[in-house]
Amino acid sequence: MRFDGRKALRVRMDHKQAVNLMGSDGTWRRSCVLLDVSQTGAKIEVEGTLDVLQAKEFFMLLSSTGLAYRRCELVWIDGTMAGVHFINAGSKRKSASAKVGAAQTK
Template structure:
């Protein structure tokens, strides 16, 4: 699958930025590299297997403390790379109620 049809301009990271995928319920986590990003989504390279995991929606932790994160939806899977779309935060999050996500 090609990653060419994008809605907005992307910033490419030559070596990738270390980030972490965490399931919505906190049952699993995967280290990965963010290879490029935009306002609407990103492309990740995942080192560990995704077999058997529900990766339709998950949190993407952008900082080691877990304070910077985005809720994501997978839109493409091609080998060890996935294309993700950032899910618009719901109104509860905007009011300051943040899900409990441990790094």
């Protein structure tokens, strides 16, 4: 189902799906509820303070053991709601190698 004019197909959660956010260095963790999700990102409702999201990059833990997770970056915050973009390891490598290639041609 597409809504809000988004390019990616989003799935809205009918039931509360508890997930956790964790700092990439492991120093913080926040409980949250997954409201909708797509291949490229998600909308979440965060419990507690949002100040830790200023780190911009963190992990979304999809299982209680932490074995299922997505690397994320913050896109927007509105009250207790936040939008995150999932970071692909392949896209990070491409952008890094593209920068190296551009620097070498100068």
